[in-house]
Every structure is written in C-alpha cells, then in structure tokens.
Amino acid sequence: MKDFSVLMGGKAGYGIDRSASILGRLLNSCGYRIYIYRDYPSLIRGGHTFSIIRAATVRIAAHRDRVDFLLALNQDTLDLHRTRLSPSALVILDSEAVRDPGLPDGVRAMPLPIGKIVKEEGAQEVMRNACMIGAFANAVGIPIATLEKTLAESFPQDADLNVRIAGRGFEAAGTVSKLAPAAADRLPLLSGSQAVGLGLIKGGLRNYVAYPMTPTTPLLHFLAEEAQNFGLKVIHPESELGVILMAIGFAYAGQKVAVGTSGGGFCLMTEGLSLSGMSEVPVVIVLGQRPGPSTGMPTYSGQADLHFALHAGQGEFVRLVVAPGDLEESYLWSGRALNLAWKYQIPAIVLTDKNLNEGVGNFDLASAGELDDEPPVAWNGGEQGYRRYEDSPTGVSPLAFAPLAGAVVKANSYEHEEYGISTEDPAVTAKMQDKRLRKLKPLAEELKGFRTIGVYGDEEASTALLCWGSNKGVCVESAAALGLKVVQPIVLSPFPDDALRKALAGVDRLIAVENNATGQLARLVAAYGVRVDRMILKYDGRPFALDELEMRLKEALT
Amino acid sequence: MSSSALGTYAPNTWCPGCGNFAILNGMKTVLKDLAEGVCPPENVVIVSGIGCHGKIVDYLDVNSFYAIHGRAIPVAEGIKIARPELKVICFCGDGDAYGEGIEHLIFAAKRNVDITVVVHNNRVYSLTAFQYSPTSPAGFKGRSTPLGSVEAPINPLELLLAGRASFLARGTSRGMTQLTHLFREAVVHRGFALVDVLQVCATYNNLYDYYARKVYDLQDHDPCDRTAALARIREWDYNSDARIALGILYRAEAATFEETFPASPPDGRDRDGRIRAFLDRSA
Numbered sequence: 133m134k135d136f137s138v139l140m141g142g143k144a145g146y147g148i149d150r151s152a153s154i155l156g157r158l159l160n161s162c163g164y165r166i167y168i169y170r171d172y173p174s175l176i177r178g179g180h181t182f183s184i185i186r187a188a189t190v191r192i193a194a195h196r197d198r199v200d201f202l203l204a205l206n207q208d209t210l211d212l213h214r215t216r217l218s219p220s221a222l223v224i225l226d227s228e229a230v231r232d233p234g235l236p237d238g239v240r241a242m243p244l245p246i247g248k249i250v251k252e253e254g255a256q257e258v259m260r261n262a263c264m265i266g267a268f269a270n271a272v273g274i275p276i277a278t279l280e281k282t283l284a285e286s287f288p289q290d291a292d293l294n295v296r297i298a299g300r301g302f303e304a305a306g307t308v309s310k311l312a313p314a315a316a317d318r319l320p321l322l323s324g325s326q327a328v329g330l331g332l333i334k335g336g337l338r339n340y341v342a343y344p345m346t347p348t349t350p351l352l353h354f355l356a357e358e359a360q361n362f363g364l365k366v367i368h369p370e371s372e373l374g375v376i377l378m379a380i381g382f383a384y385a386g387q388k389v390a391v392g393t394s395g396g397g398f399c400l401m402t403e404g405l406s407l408s409g410m411s412e413v414p415v416v417i418v419l420g421q422r423p424g425p426s427t428g429m430p431t432y433s434g435q436a437d438l439h440f441a442l443h444a445g446q447g448e449f450v451r452l453v454v455a456p457g458d459l460e461e462s463y464l465w466s467g468r469a470l471n472l473a474w475k476y477q478i479p480a481i482v483l484t485d486k487n488l489n490e491g492v493g494n495f496d497l498a499s500a501g502e503l504d505d506e507p508p509v510a511w512n513g514g515e516q517g518y519r520r521y522e523d524s525p526t527g528v529s530p531l532a533f534a535p536l537a538g539a540v541v542k543a544n545s546y547e548h549e550e551y552g553i554s555t556e557d558p559a560v561t562a563k564m565q566d567k568r569l570r571k572l573k574p575l576a577e578e579l580k581g582f583r584t585i586g587v588y589g590d591e592e593a594s595t596a597l598l599c600w601g602s603n604k605g606v607c608v609e610s611a612a613a614l615g616l617k618v619v620q621p622i623v624l625s626p627f628p629d630d631a632l633r634k635a636l637a638g639v640d641r642l643i644a645v646e647n648n649a650t651g652q653l654a655r656l657v658a659a660y661g662v663r664v665d666r667m668i669l670k671y672d673g674r675p676f677a678l679d680e681l682e683m684r685l686k687e688a689l690t
Numbered sequence: 691m692s693s694s695a696l697g698t699y700a701p702n703t704w705c706p707g708c709g710n711f712a713i714l715n716g717m718k719t720v721l722k723d724l725a726e727g728v729c730p731p732e733n734v735v736i737v738s739g740i741g742c743h744g745k746i747v748d749y750l751d752v753n754s755f756y757a758i759h760g761r762a763i764p765v766a767e768g769i770k771i772a773r774p775e776l777k778v779i780c781f782c783g784d785g786d787a788y789g790e791g792i793e794h795l796i797f798a799a800k801r802n803v804d805i806t807v808v809v810h811n812n813r814v815y816s817l818t819a820f821q822y823s824p825t826s827p828a829g830f831k832g833r834s835t836p837l838g839s840v841e842a843p844i845n846p847l848e849l850l851l852a853g854r855a856s857f858l859a860r861g862t863s864r865g866m867t868q869l870t871h872l873f874r875e876a877v878v879h880r881g882f883a884l885v886d887v888l889q890v891c892a893t894y895n896n897l898y899d900y901y902a903r904k905v906y907d908l909q910d911h912d913p914c915d916r917t918a919a920l921a922r923i924r925e926w927d928y929n930s931d932a933r934i935a936l937g938i939l940y941r942a943e944a945a946t947f948e949e950t951f952p953a954s955p956p957d958g959r960d961r962d963g964r965i966r967a968f969l970d971r972s973a
Binding site for chain 2: 160318319320321322326330334338339341358359360361362363365369370371372373377378379380381382383384385386387389396403404407411422497505523533534535536537538539540541542543544545546548552553554687
C-alpha cells in the first residue's frame with residue numbers, strides 16, 4: 133500500500149482524537165508520510181467526531197474522502213461514513229456495538245468482540261481504542277513490537293494495560309494487507325498550531341496572550357504547556373480587548389509578544405490593531421479562520437476573513453499579512469512575522485484556518501528555512517536626546533525601552549510629533565502620517581528577498597490554480613495529478629504583485645480555489661490587474677478533499 | 691529634581707479651574723519625592739486613556755503611553771508584568787474606567803497587578819461635550835439624556851471592594867495635601883491601588899460647593915477592617931445626598947500577580963536545542 137486512508141470515529145469524549153494521533157504515530161514509525169484531518173462538532177460529550185489518517189510514501193498535506201480502512205467503535209461511524217468506503221475497503225468493527233453492517237460487495241468486514249475483550253481485562257470502555265488500534269496494526273501487517281513501542285510512548289500512564297489490550301486486539305485480527313517499503317528517515321508529526329508556535333519561539337517570542345477561541349485555542353494550549361520549557365509567559369486575560377492591549381503593553385516594555393484569536397475575537401481586537409499601527413508598537417496576531425458570519429461554525433474551517441485582515445482597523449497604516457500554506461511555512465512565516473513586525477514597528481497578522489491549525493502532518497525543520505531572533509533597531513543614545521518617533525529615511529525610529537536613564541519613551545495613540553507629544557498641527561500631522569507610511573517601501577523591498585509566492589506543479593502549464601493558505605496541500609497534489617501549475621501567494625500585505633505577475637508568466641487560464649463564497653483572493657489580485665477565469669469555491673466549513681477537488685477541477689477543465 | 695523638571699513644553703489645554711490641575715500637581719510632587727528616594731524617574735511609566743484626563747501624559751515628562759478610551763489599564767498591566775521593576779501609574783476618566791473599560795478595571799483588581807489607577811471622576815463626559823457618565827446621579831440632564839438619565843450611578847468603590855482590590859481611596863481635587871498623600875500611599879502600595887478622585891469639571895459639572903458641604907476626612911477608620919471599609923463606602927452611593935468620606939478606605943496585604951505568576955527560565959537558553967528535543971519527541 134503506497135497511499136491509503138483510515139477513518140476512525142465515535143462520540144466526542146471517546147478519545148478519537150488521541151487514537152488518531154496514535155494511529156498517525158504508528159504509521160509514521162513504519163516510514164509512511166502522514167496527514168490527519170480532524171472533524172468534530174462544537175460540544176464536549178456526544179455527537180460524532182472523526183479523523184481521517186492518510187498515509188503515503190511521499191509528503192502529503194491533504195486528506196481523501198475515500199477511505200480504505202474504517203474503524204467503527206459505534207454504529208454512527210459506519211452509518212455516517214459508509215459512502216466513503218473504497219471498493220476493497222476493510223471495516224473493523226466492535227461486534228458488541230455495531231450491527232450487521234450489510235456492506236457492499238468487495239468491502240470486507242472484520243467483526244471483533246472488542247467490548248468483550250476490554251471487559252475481560254477489567255479495563256475502562258475508553259480502552260476499546262487501544263484494542264481497535266491493535267487490531268488495525270495486525271490487519272495492515274505492522275509488527276507487534278512496533279505497536280507496543282508506539283503505545284508505550286503514547287501512554288505515559290496505564291502503558292501496560294493499553295499494551296496488553298492492544299495485544300489482544302492484535303491477536304484477534306488477521307493480516308489483510310502489506311506495508312509499502314519504509315522511507316529512510318522519520319519526520320516529526322506536528323499540528324499547524326505547533327508549527328506556528330515553534331516559529332514564534334524561534335523568532336524570539338517572550339509572551340503569548342490569548343482568550344480561547346477555536347481554532348486558535350490549540351496554540352494557546354501548546355504554548356501554555358511549553359511555557360516553562362521555552363521561557364515564555366502565557367496569559368489568558370478577560371477578553372480579546374484585554375488581550376491585544378496587554379500585548380501592546382508587553383511590546384512597549386520591549387518584549388516580543390503574539391496574540392491569537394479567530395474572527396469574532398479579531399473584531400474586538402481591531403481598535404488595538406489600529407493602536408499598534410499608530411503607536412508603532414509591534415504586535416503579531418495569529419488569526420485562525422473559521423466559517424462566519426458571526427458565530428458561524430466554531431469547529432469548522434473557512435477562508436472568509438482575508439479582506440477583513442487586510443482592512444481591519446481605522447485609519448491608514450502599514451501592516452504585514454501572511455498566510456502560510458503548510459507546516460514549514462507556518463513555522464517560517466510566524467517567526468518572520470514576529471521579526472518583521474519588530475523591525476518595522478508594525479502589526480503583523482498570521483492568517484491561518486482551522487484546517488491548517490488542527491491538521492497534523494510531517495514537519496521537516498531542515499527544509500523550513502533559516503529563522504532567528506532578530507533584534508529591532510535600537511537607539512544608540514545620541515546627544516540630541518531620545519525621540520520615540522524620530523523621523524528617518526525609512527520611517528523607522530530607533531527603539532528604547534524603560535527603564536533607561538536619559539531616555540523618556542512616550543508612545544501615543546493620538547497623532548503626535550517626534551517626541552511623542554500629542555498634536556493637531558496640520559503640517560506635523562501630514563509629516564507623521566508620511567513617516568509611518570514610509571515604512572511600506574523598505575518592508576516591500578525586504579520581502580522581495582523572500583519567496584513570497586509559492587509556485588508548484590508543471591511550470592510550463594498554461595492553466596494554473598490560484599490558492600492561499602491551507603489549500604496549498606490539496607492544490608499541489610491535484611495539480612500534479614492533472615498536469616497543472618499552482619500559484620500560492622504567501623504574503624498578502626504588502627501584496628507582492630510583481631512576484632505574482634512573474635509567477636503567472638505563460639498562464640492563460642487561472643482558476644481560483646478558495647474556501648469562501650465570493651473569491652476573496654480573486655478579488656484581491658483583480659486590484660492588481662490579474663484576471664481569474666474561474667473560481668472553485670467551497671464554503672460548507674469542510675476543506676477540500678483531494679478526490680473532491682480533482683473531480684471539480686476535471687469538470688472545470690472540460 | 692524639581693517639580694518643574696517634570697513638565698513638558700506641551701501647552702496645557704484644560705479649562706481654568708479644572709480639577710485635573712490638582713491631580714497633575716499632586717502627582718508631580720509624588721514623582722519628585724520618588725525620584726529623590728526609591729524610584730528614579732526612568733523607572734516610572736504613566737498610562738492614560740482618552741478624555742480630558744488623558745492629556746496628563748503630555749504634561750508629565752516621564753515615560754508614557756497615551757492609550758485608547760477605556761483601555762489604559764490592560765496596557766499598564768502588560769508593562770508591569772513585562773518589567774516588574776517599573777512603577778506603573780494609570781490615569782483614567784470615569785467614562786473610561788467605570789464605563790467603556792470596566793472589565794479591565796475589575797480584572798486588574800482581581801489579579802492584584804501592582805499598578806496604581808487614578809480615576810479623574812468628574813461624573814460627567816466633558817471632552818465629548820456634556821453627557822452623563824457611569825457615576826452621574828439619576829436624573830442627570832446631559833445632551834444624550836435631555837429629559838434626565840433614568841439610571842442610578844454605580845458605586846465604583848463598592849464594586850472594587852467586591853472585586854478584591856487591595857487598596858481603595860477617595861480624594862477631591864480641592865484637597866491638595868490629602869490628594870498628594872493618597873497618591874503617595876497608592877503608588878507605594880504593593881498591589882492594585884485605586885484612587886477615586888472627585889475631580890471637578892468647572893465647565894460642565896461644577897460641584898466645588900456641593901463637595902465642600904459634604905466631604906469629611908476619615909478619622910479613626912481602620913482601612914484593614916473590610917467591614918468598616920464597606921460601611922464607609924456605602925455611606926454615599928454617588929446618587930443620594932449623604933456625607934462623603936475622603937481618605938484611605940481599604941488596604942490589604944495580598945500577593946501580586948507578578949510575584950505569583952510561575953517563573954520561567956530566562957529567555958534564550960538554548961531554544962534551538964529545546965526545539966529539536968521537542969521535534970524528536972514528536973517523531
């Protein structure tokens with residue numbers, strides 16, 4: 133098997149998410165490359181939650197709708213997903229909990245008394261997961277030693293019992309398929325949230341401030357859990373208003389800081405965003421998108437906040453907006469966003485979505501790109517005394533931080549002169565607005581040194597897909613299958629229009645692929661004279677599956 | 691250091707007779723005394739919201755952050771948590787701290803972050819040209835409530851006592867000696883301190899004569915006695931005609947947010963190695 137998918141489902145609270153991680157880890161340890169899609173409703177107990185674990189011999193960053201293995205611990209898992217079964221799929225089911233499946237011809241069923249085994253072992257019901265994982269391992273020919281090692285690593289507590297129950301599942305099952313040859317190296321499995329967090333840490337993050345909001349809550353959890361390890365302060369204040377203003381306080385005091393939220397929380401942050409622009413106090417906002425308007429669907433994915441991110445906040449100010457498309461870009465551009473925010477003293481937005489934040493895949497640090505904790509432009513104590521908003525050819529004023537004898541640091545939300553005292557003088561107002569906006573040019577120049585537009589697939593192809601963010605993975609893989617080119621802007625403000633035009637050389641048909649209802653990137657590139665011929669849009673909260681996008685592309689291409 | 695050295699070149703635009711002058715001068719005296727004692731001027735950061743009070747940051751030549759309406763307090767908290775060696779003093783208006791940003795006020799008190807909040811409580815919105823504020827009495831006829839406000843005011847000190855503030859005081863803009871004393875006590879208090887200043891707006895809500903008839907200085911009051919503090923705070927509800935106590939109403943010893951927040955190892959200690967170790971664990 134070179135490329136296959138496993139679906140495991142159950143009620144929320146069943147441990148499905150954890151089991152999916154273990155299955156991913158298990159297949160990863162066999163040398164496969166992994167991608168895990170998580171689908172769960174907004175509730176704590178009950179409902180139906182599932183994960184699709186895809187394994188392949190090459191790097192992947194998308195899931196398929198079609199599954200080859202269905203692991204059913206309850207009836208819903210079979211009933212809700214039977215249409216996904218591939219013609220020769222294997223369904224492993226707990227015969228105690230799932231009725232006679234009546235599966236289509238060709239689909240094999242492996243009923244096992246999982247509930248009974250767990251009872252015999254005197255274990256809790258949740259340990260049916262371990263039993264199922266053990267059965268699956270044998271079904272695909274994973275050696276028992278590999279299974280035991282993965283389980284022991286995954287359960288710091290109750291390892292022995294889990295290993296024993298998994299072993300019973302292993303014995304009860306038979307082997308029906310064979311593993312493909314293993315890759316030589318093993319790459320860690322990370323979620324997008326973890327990749328963003330590690331990039332921020334590498335870029336010099338000292339503080340993370342957030343109010344929980346899906347899909348950026350996992351970043352809060354990750355950084356809070358790792359705070360002691362990496363020397364971070366992680367704070368959860370009263371609201372997103374408190375979050376961004378507190379973060380601005382941290383940055384005024386000279387410490388790199390990021391905040392995280394989703395659309396609704398970002399609404400509350402917009403006056404803080406504008407304050408960051410005016411006071412030139414840098415803050416990085418990780419904005420994980422989910423479907424809106426309003427509450428929308430909290431635990432699902434979307435890309436409908438691009439123009440919101442580009443235009444939020446009153447007044448005119450320079451901002452950096454980046455939309456990483458995979459784990460390596462999440463790491464690199466989160467760290468870069470932090471460094472660039474400080475270098476140019478501007479707000480920066482890392483625009484992600486639920487699919488990116490909660491999807492899990494292999495992360496290759498070596499190919500991610502160099503990242504460091506870059507110090508900002510510091511005041512060197514000139515004789516004229518410190519002026520927080522000193523005018524300069526780049527618009528960037530050297531920074532000083534209290535307490536510093538001889539420097540009075542005056543930050544201001546009000547229009548202000550160079551020292552930081554408020555002003556309403558027309559000439560000073562225009563001069564200071566020019567000073568702040570002047571930072572755009574050196575920022576845009578510096579960005580030209582980076583790969584701001586990703587180009588993939590057949591570079592000679594005259595048809596290209598235009599995508600952004602988490603659609604990168606599914607577009608790159610579909611394009612490879614169909615002989616198309618992929619153009620993926622990573623930086624969205626300041627917009628790299630020259631690089632985009634270069635990337636589109638030779639393209640005479642451009643198809644935008646987006647998870648929104650109006651084609652927001654298509655509208656953005658139109659402002660730079662780039663015409664999109666066709667849009668493939670999906671806005672039901674679910675990301676494109678690989679087979680689904682390929683089908684819609686084939687329709688579009690005929 | 692002289693008080694005048696603390697001033698800036700910014701022309702003062704407060705109205706003649708404005709109670710803000712008393713707050714400015716009282717704070718200058720405290721900062722001057724601090725500079726001669728325990729706290730050099732570069733260790734002071736002042737933060738303001740938006741309203742007439744906010745201009746104070748332009749008039750004091752110390753580190754400052756002129757923040758936005760209602761949101762001075764979280765900025766002050768961030769600065770203090772980042773650099774606990776700084777003395778952070780936050781100036782707010784009544785619309786600012788008791789209205790637009792009341793959530794931040796309550797949470798800063800709850801956390802007991804070691805900052806001082808001075809509320810310029812003139813009980814009216816002045817810079818927006820005369821509307822009722824959270825502490826205006828019921829029936830207040832401002833330009834947004836021409837027939838009289840139907841809301842009774844909040845008693846901010848009662849709210850903050852319930853909200854676990856560890857220092858609560860009240861002064862007026864006509865009692866300079868007392869006000870300076872209250873500022874000094876608030877600034878040296880370890881933990882969240884609030885001074886509610888009945889600061890008179892000479893233009894829109896001139897209560898000089900009214901306060902002169904009603905206020906009295908606390909005598910024989912033990913600010914560490916919570917029950918006594920509550921009784922004094924409830925004596926006047928910012929609405930009815932009653933005696934108005936001035937002085938330190940409540941004071942408690944409590945651990946601050948900064949000292950209790952889990953300390954983490956200093957930044958930059960082999961982050962590369964730690965990232966690699968994390969990745970190895972995730973393989």
